[in-house]
Amino acid sequence: MTDSTPILHQRYGDRSFSANFPWNDCLTSLLSHRSIRAYQDRALPKGTLEVMIAAAQSAATSSNLQTWSVVAIEQAERKQRLSELAGNQAHIRQCPLFLVWLADLARLGHIAEQRQLPHAGLDYLEMFVMAIIDAALAAQNAVVAAESLGLGTVYIGAMRNQPEEVAAVLNLPPHLFAVFGLCVGYADPVQPASIKPRLPQAAILHRETYCLESQTESIDRYNQVMQDFYQAQQMNVSGDWTEHSVKRVASGAALTGRDRLKVALQNLGFQLQ
Numbered sequence: 001m002t003d004s005t006p007i008l009h010q011r012y013g014d015r016s017f018s019a020n021f022p023w024n025d026c027l028t029s030l031l032s033h034r035s036i037r038a039y040q041d042r043a044l045p046k047g048t049l050e051v052m053i054a055a056a057q058s059a060a061t062s063s064n065l066q067t068w069s070v071v072a073i074e075q076a077e078r079k080q081r082l083s084e085l086a087g088n089q090a091h092i093r094q095c096p097l098f099l100v101w102l103a104d105l106a107r108l109g110h111i112a113e114q115r116q117l118p119h120a121g122l123d124y125l126e127m128f129v130m131a132i133i134d135a136a137l138a139a140q141n142a143v144v145a146a147e148s149l150g151l152g153t154v155y156i157g158a159m160r161n162q163p164e165e166v167a168a169v170l171n172l173p174p175h176l177f178a179v180f181g182l183c184v185g186y187a188d189p190v191q192p193a194s195i196k197p198r199l200p201q202a203a204i205l206h207r208e209t210y211c212l213e214s215q216t217e218s219i220d221r222y223n224q225v226m227q228d229f230y231q232a233q234q235m236n237v238s239g240d241w242t243e244h245s246v247k248r249v250a251s252g253a254a255l256t257g258r259d260r261l262k263v264a265l266q267n268l269g270f271q272l273q
């Protein structure tokens with residue numbers, strides 16, 4: 001059995017954390033996650049995409065409605081265009097496989113219309129949220145599958161910077177929305193990525209009721225852990241995690257185009273009642 005101690009220390013950047021629990025390979029794979037932003041020029045083994053999608057489809061899905069779809073992109077020109085729409089992120093062009101995960105309310109609307117049945121419920125915010133949750137759960141299962149196969153991934157939330165343009169590149173009909181992208185490929189060993197520490201459990205895990213005030217000490221500790229991490233990784237991050245994170249939500253303009261998401265969704269046919 002794998003010793004869980006080193007991996008838990010990396011996950012929390014805290015040598016005092018330990019799990020007094022029987023460990024297994026699935027847990028090791030989950031806790032070893034790191035986003036990969038540099039890929040080898042190496043094709044994926046045949047069948048990789050289909051196995052990842054089978055894993056994605058094995059995730060739970062609200063009422064078994066399966067309100068998600070995914071577009072697999074391997075053509076260089078299309079990756080180039082999507083990279084441009086996502087702030088020119090180079091890893092989108094570099095990875096052999098780029099997946100765009102979709103909230104899909106078009107399919108349900110289509111089958112309802114085929115049988116001339118009403119589908120006004122699709123116009124509510126609830127159904128949109130459901131589709132986003134379904135897409136996210138599916139994608140994360142695909143990530144776990146890919147990582148178990150020795151592949152690296154990174155999510156691309158920047159797919160939401162210009163949603164209408166992304167929809168045009170993917171030929172999406174109304175009621176489909178690209179929630180995020182996902183780069184998939186073999187990590188470049190020359191630019192290895194480290195496990196990024198997370199907040200102490202005391203900030204995240206609440207028992208019986210939630211408490212905000214009691215998190216201060218954990219967050220202070222995490223700021224120190226992350227400053228050490230940024231330094232060790234030679235990452236050019238100004239300030240600590242608190243400063244860096246709060247900057248990200250300082251204004252609508254800080255959302256890199258996503259401040260107009262509501263309008264974009266309406267343009268894509270989502271009424272969000």
Ligand SMILES: Cc1cc2nc3c(=O)[nH]c(=O)nc-3n(C[C@H](O)[C@H](O)[C@H](O)COP(=O)(O)O)c2cc1C
Pocket residue numbers: 033034035036037089154155156157158159180194195196
């Ligand atoms: C929904 C989502 C969107 C993300 N978007 C991007 C992105 O556009 N570009 C990028 O380089 N990383 C992106 N990431 C990766 C995060 O920055 C990363 O998960 C986080 O810094 C934690 O690092 P780790 O995944 O290596 O543990 C995204 C992650 C998620 C979950």
